[in-house]
Amino acid sequence: MSHHPVITLNQISKVYTNGTVTLQDLNLAIPESQFVSLVGPSGCGKSTVLRLIAGLGRTSSGSID
Numbered sequence: 151m152s153h154h155p156v157i158t159l160n161q162i163s164k165v166y167t168n169g170t171v172t173l174q175d176l177n178l179a180i181p182e183s184q185f186v187s188l189v190g191p192s193g194c195g196k197s198t199v200l201r202l203i204a205g206l207g208r209t210s211s212g213s214i215d
Contacts, residue, residue, distance in 0.1 A: 162212035
């Protein structure tokens with residue numbers, strides 16, 4: 151069984167218009183059939199990552215495949 155990445159984040163950065171940097175140079179590959187959890191303190195960018203993956207926001211730089 152091969153586990154090729156289904157979602158790949160390449161050098162993702164997100165900077166809001168007020169200058170707040172929520173993500174900087176994030177790389178993440180989520181393999182097929184894998185369960186992934188995003189954990190961290192409030193304000194670290196968990197929801198931002200999920201919104202970008204869902205297409206509900208735009209990255210400042212990088213790509214999502």
